[in-house]
Amino acid sequence: MENLLEVRHLSTQFATGAGTVRAVDDVSWDVKPGETVALVGESGCGKSVSALSIMRLVAAPAGRITGGQILFKGRDLLTLPDHEMRDIRGKDIAMVFQEPMTSLNPVLTVGRQLTEPCEIHLGMTPDQSRTRAIEILGLVGISDAERRLRQYPHQFSGGMRQRLMIAMSLSCNPALVLADEPTTALDVTIQAQILELMKGLSQRLGAAMLIITHNLGVVARYADRVNVMYAGKIVEQGTAREIYADPRHPYTLGLLRSVPRLDEPKRAKLAPIQGQPPDLTRLPRGCAFEPRCAYSVARCTAEIPPLEAVNGTHRSACWVARELRERAAADAKAAA
Amino acid sequence: MSTVATHSRTDTVPDQAGEVILEVRNLVKYFEVGGGFLGGHSAVVKALDGVSFSIRRGETLGLVGESGCGKTTTGRCILMLERPTSGQVIFEGRDLTTLAPAELRAMRRKIQVIFQDPYSSLNPRMTVGQMIAEPIAVHGIVRERKARNERVQELLSVSGLLPSMADRYPHELSGGQRQRVGIARALAMEPSLIVCDEPVSALDVSIQAQIITLLERLQDRYNLTYLFVAHDLSVVRHVSDRVAVMYLGKMAEITDRASLYAEPLHPYTKALLSAVPIPDPVVEAARERTVLIGEVPSPLNPPSGCVFHPRCPIAIDECKRVIPGLKEVRPDHYAACIRL
Numbered sequence: 001m002e003n004l005l006e007v008r009h010l011s012t013q014f015a016t017g018a019g020t021v022r023a024v025d026d027v028s029w030d031v032k033p034g035e036t037v038a039l040v041g042e043s044g045c046g047k048s049v050s051a052l053s054i055m056r057l058v059a060a061p062a063g064r065i066t067g068g069q070i071l072f073k074g075r076d077l078l079t080l081p082d083h084e085m086r087d088i089r090g091k092d093i094a095m096v097f098q099e100p101m102t103s104l105n106p107v108l109t110v111g112r113q114l115t116e117p118c119e120i121h122l123g124m125t126p127d128q129s130r131t132r133a134i135e136i137l138g139l140v141g142i143s144d145a146e147r148r149l150r151q152y153p154h155q156f157s158g159g160m161r162q163r164l165m166i167a168m169s170l171s172c173n174p175a176l177v178l179a180d181e182p183t184t185a186l187d188v189t190i191q192a193q194i195l196e197l198m199k200g201l202s203q204r205l206g207a208a209m210l211i212i213t214h215n216l217g218v219v220a221r222y223a224d225r226v227n228v229m230y231a232g233k234i235v236e237q238g239t240a241r242e243i244y245a246d247p248r249h250p251y252t253l254g255l256l257r258s259v260p261r262l263d264e265p266k267r268a269k270l271a272p273i274q275g276q277p278p279d280l281t282r283l284p285r286g287c288a289f290e291p292r293c294a295y296s297v298a299r300c301t302a303e304i305p306p307l308e309a310v311n312g313t314h315r316s317a318c319w320v321a322r323e324l325r326e327r328a329a330a331d332a333k334a335a336a
Numbered sequence: 337m338s339t340v341a342t343h344s345r346t347d348t349v350p351d352q353a354g355e356v357i358l359e360v361r362n363l364v365k366y367f368e369v370g371g372g373f374l375g376g377h378s379a380v381v382k383a384l385d386g387v388s389f390s391i392r393r394g395e396t397l398g399l400v401g402e403s404g405c406g407k408t409t410t411g412r413c414i415l416m417l418e419r420p421t422s423g424q425v426i427f428e429g430r431d432l433t434t435l436a437p438a439e440l441r442a443m444r445r446k447i448q449v450i451f452q453d454p455y456s457s458l459n460p461r462m463t464v465g466q467m468i469a470e471p472i473a474v475h476g477i478v479r480e481r482k483a484r485n486e487r488v489q490e491l492l493s494v495s496g497l498l499p500s501m502a503d504r505y506p507h508e509l510s511g512g513q514r515q516r517v518g519i520a521r522a523l524a525m526e527p528s529l530i531v532c533d534e535p536v537s538a539l540d541v542s543i544q545a546q547i548i549t550l551l552e553r554l555q556d557r558y559n560l561t562y563l564f565v566a567h568d569l570s571v572v573r574h575v576s577d578r579v580a581v582m583y584l585g586k587m588a589e590i591t592d593r594a595s596l597y598a599e600p601l602h603p604y605t606k607a608l609l610s611a612v613p614i615p616d617p618v619v620e621a622a623r624e625r626t627v628l629i630g631e632v633p634s635p636l637n638p639p640s641g642c643v644f645h646p647r648c649p650i651a652i653d654e655c656k657r658v659i660p661g662l663k664e665v666r667p668d669h670y671a672a673c674i675r676l
Contacts, residue, residue: 261616
């Protein structure tokens, strides 16, 4: 299938007092129409900056996109004039942010925030956009829509606000929704509701989704394909099943081993990844994960491993990717 | 290899040794909101509405629930940072709610807390060393300065920090390191009970496991008792011997870990467990899910009868009227539901 979005060699940097931070460093991935792709990683790994780069919302002048292409339906978003980018933003590509309270306008009614994009992007009349707003609120499970349209965001609960954000993102029938930690601020039962809602809607409306999260469970439940990020780079890429059943990067393996799972007998001890996430202004010369890696070899400190195929679409950026499974199994045996 | 590997925790043997160190009886905490000096309506938030449980020495009781369920308030009432509206908090045989301030201060040393947010719970103007040394000096645990500094170094090292970090300020530390400082500070008081209030939820996934492992090691080493307040059911399962589930100021279910996760009784517990995604796409694809409808009601205006009935998949008419008490449905397995 033709790709809806192709991110090619994207690099985004920030100038900080401590030096240049390569938040996203030569990263390539893509999204096919209608599928759900996950960007997984911990804080500072570049997953949010990747999404902001696609929307061209990286805060200048500190941050700027320094290289690469973002091809959306074949057009490079990075070369578009501002007014054309504005037409795409919110219409063809929509974004759902983590913190719904800070991304909604507190002084506009919910109704206005929902109708505005329809009027601007789709040229609807106020009556048409109002009908659309009521329809879309129903779609995201907000009842009593007529009354809700007159309310302000502070009158909504956290879960309701996130539904509202999703409603806004879907109001113009986008082809792609970028969801940045859409449920992290929510309670467990509400998180399940929102994720089910997003998955259901994206299937019904045919929108592709990029989910940005640190929660490996959420990824397993909802994503078709996964990109694991560490220190601004993609370290592993593949289908969800490949990544979880046969992780080929020590970081992915470490993450999976360090989280307790509800469906397994309780483990006597967790196996944490040692050390701290790296300082992006002072990355090592070789692989950024090497200082925390249990499987590193001499080459790891000298050369940055490229993202290479280990098996069909399954790629890993690790010099020991091919032996990782055997070495991990041997380790587990030695520990037991 | 770890030197504490001899202590193994398994699913089958709940740790029933040890006397009851803490007993919470019928704890009630109401907050008055609104009103103000211009008048207006005031209302009462029933943050805790009759909560009872006990913890044995050396065990970990996990306290889970969603925001607003009262789990943090429970911890704060045990620490006497909030005065309970009514009820008893009996710690090592004495009811903390009846103690005079001086007696309470002495008892408090034995109950310490680790907070969720290591960014806001450390003083930005004090070095790590000063922050750990201060309570040691205040409580007169180690009076001589040199010995006190040695104690600080020791606490840093058992918490997995370098002794040289005593001279650092909080902003120079990562989130995980700050949480270790919080742990060292709690340990400085030589407590018997530590209230861990969401101790890992603000941390990155790879760091969470480090802190959990550290807490487990310290528990073995110092025979600590934990009240582990958290919303992450996988983490709670990993650390707890027994688990209590709260909903809207009330206890929904309480039992040992293995029973709670293998055979949850309360419909709310079942829904909570079903909502937790498992990091395995194959397992996830085959899983049945109960997605709860609606949201947690406001504790300002809790539903009549069973507080869970508006969201409950098995509620009947009677649930709107009858307030279910916590009853022993199976041996040592308590749940508050009239349908059981």
